[in-house]
Amino acid sequence: MFSSSKIKSVDFYRKIPRDLTEASLSGAGLSIVAALAMMFLFGMELNNYLTFSTSTTVIVDKSSDGDFLRIDFNISFPALSCEFASVDLSDILGTNRLNITKTIRKFSIDHNLRPTGSEFHSGPISHDIKHGEEFDEEPVEGSVDLTAQNFDRYSHMHPILVVNFFAPWCYWSNRLKPAWEKAAKIIRERYDPELDGRILLGKVDCTQEPDLCRRNHIQGYPSIRIFRKGSDLRNDHGHHDHESYYGDRDVDSLVKTMEDLVAPIPVESQKMALDDKSNMTQNTKRPAPSTGGCRIEGYVRVKKVPGNLIFSARSGAHSFDSTQMNMSHVISHLSFGRKIAPRAMSDVKRLIPYIGGSHDRLNGRSFINHRDLGANVTIEHYVQIVKTEVMVKGPHKLVEEYEYTAHSSLAQSVYIPVAKFHFELSPMQVLITENPKSFSHFLTNVCAIIGGVFTVAGILDSILHNTFRLMKKVELGKNF
Numbered sequence: 001m002f003s004s005s006k007i008k009s010v011d012f013y014r015k016i017p018r019d020l021t022e023a024s025l026s027g028a029g030l031s032i033v034a035a036l037a038m039m040f041l042f043g044m045e046l047n048n049y050l051t052f053s054t055s056t057t058v059i060v061d062k063s064s065d066g067d068f069l070r071i072d073f074n075i076s077f078p079a080l081s082c083e084f085a086s087v088d089l090s091d092i093l094g095t096n097r098l099n100i101t102k103t104i105r106k107f108s109i110d111h112n113l114r115p116t117g118s119e120f121h122s123g124p125i126s127h128d129i130k131h132g133e134e135f136d137e138e139p140v141e142g143s144v145d146l147t148a149q150n151f152d153r154y155s156h157m158h159p160i161l162v163v164n165f166f167a168p169w170c171y172w173s174n175r176l177k178p179a180w181e182k183a184a185k186i187i188r189e190r191y192d193p194e195l196d197g198r199i200l201l202g203k204v205d206c207t208q209e210p211d212l213c214r215r216n217h218i219q220g221y222p223s224i225r226i227f228r229k230g231s232d233l234r235n236d237h238g239h240h241d242h243e244s245y246y247g248d249r250d251v252d253s254l255v256k257t258m259e260d261l262v263a264p265i266p267v268e269s270q271k272m273a274l275d276d277k278s279n280m281t282q283n284t285k286r287p288a289p290s291t292g293g294c295r296i297e298g299y300v301r302v303k304k305v306p307g308n309l310i311f312s313a314r315s316g317a318h319s320f321d322s323t324q325m326n327m328s329h330v331i332s333h334l335s336f337g338r339k340i341a342p343r344a345m346s347d348v349k350r351l352i353p354y355i356g357g358s359h360d361r362l363n364g365r366s367f368i369n370h371r372d373l374g375a376n377v378t379i380e381h382y383v384q385i386v387k388t389e390v391m392v393k394g395p396h397k398l399v400e401e402y403e404y405t406a407h408s409s410l411a412q413s414v415y416i417p418v419a420k421f422h423f424e425l426s427p428m429q430v431l432i433t434e435n436p437k438s439f440s441h442f443l444t445n446v447c448a449i450i451g452g453v454f455t456v457a458g459i460l461d462s463i464l465h466n467t468f469r470l471m472k473k474v475e476l477g478k479n480f
Helices: 004-008 025-050 151-157 171-190 210-215 251-262 342-351 439-479
Strands: 054-060 068-077 085-091 104-109 115-120 160-166 199-205 223-228 242-245 285-287 293-303 307-313 329-336 365-367 377-392 396-412 419-434
Touching (some): 025 439, 068 419, 160 251, 199 251, 293 307, 329 396, 329 419
Antiparallel strands (some): 068 293, 104 115, 104 293, 242 285, 307 419, 329 365, 377 396
């Protein structure tokens, strides 16, 4: 057994009797300073231990979300009608999708971007529109020429006014013209405007009456509109709410459509056009847009290769005057990848302030063509996308987002103007990882702080004490 005296012999911290120690004013001052220094350095070390620190690396993209990328958008076009607004996709691999509707919603808006009604439904994609055969006989003139001066008068005279808004240079307008005039003549003979007066077919040359066509939001030619007299009169514009006809354009189809419109209206009734109760298919007749603008929102999924997201006016049976097309737009939202909850993003930003700054860089931006550049102006956005992942302990994925840079330009084009977003994904990704911090390392640093400050303070105290003692000896030697 070891005796207590032997155990005491290995004591590293031998005690000096209190009677042999001497307190000094300089030692007391240094002790206070040393204690304060220890507290300060301990606080700094604790703060560093609790602070979330990261390291950033760039690696080859190893996406876990597959080969497709989701694009969410909400874009308003003050001068593009929902009737013809189309969302198209193409990419470098040859993918070409036209007029996407499944994941897209459209809302009519006015020039101030205010919604003017419920969602605009384009209806199901119909079969190819049937046109009448070319007529070799003498052309007939069965429809009435309408102008800005007589349009309102005719619309108030007849419960049903069906108008063909056309342009002489338009291929589709010229194909429709013979069948339209013959159908108008047949309807005029069956429902004499003087004796019956329930329906009248008219036409408007939009090259001669641009203001009238603009007032009725005509952007594609030919556009057949059905105006009804009655309680749907719009006081703000002085004309009626109306519907668009999208059915076949041969004589028989046009005549049958007009007869179905007239059938519910009594001959003697000239007061109000009743609701249409015919058996016409939904893709033949639908409400026309009440304003000339459109807000397009929704999402599309694209392959992770360079491609284009294009907004344009499109129709397989209409022509467009490219000089009158204005693709100005306001981007309310444009982002890539999965949607990130606002709360999750705010939590990440508290930890990493610079993250998410370019997640929706174009939000709130306006791109307006004030006609300074002339007509046929296409607005293009070149978007470069980089994926960013934030990894925390585990490793657990805290957030996965796509940030992007965007460069925009307005340029004249020989084609129909469009709004084009050219996107290109980087093959690299940014990986932000949390730097792990060991608790043992924290304890080691705390011990080093305490021991280091204590040692340095002891050395300084010894230097001060010996200095004062030497000064006293010198002073006493001078006295002798």
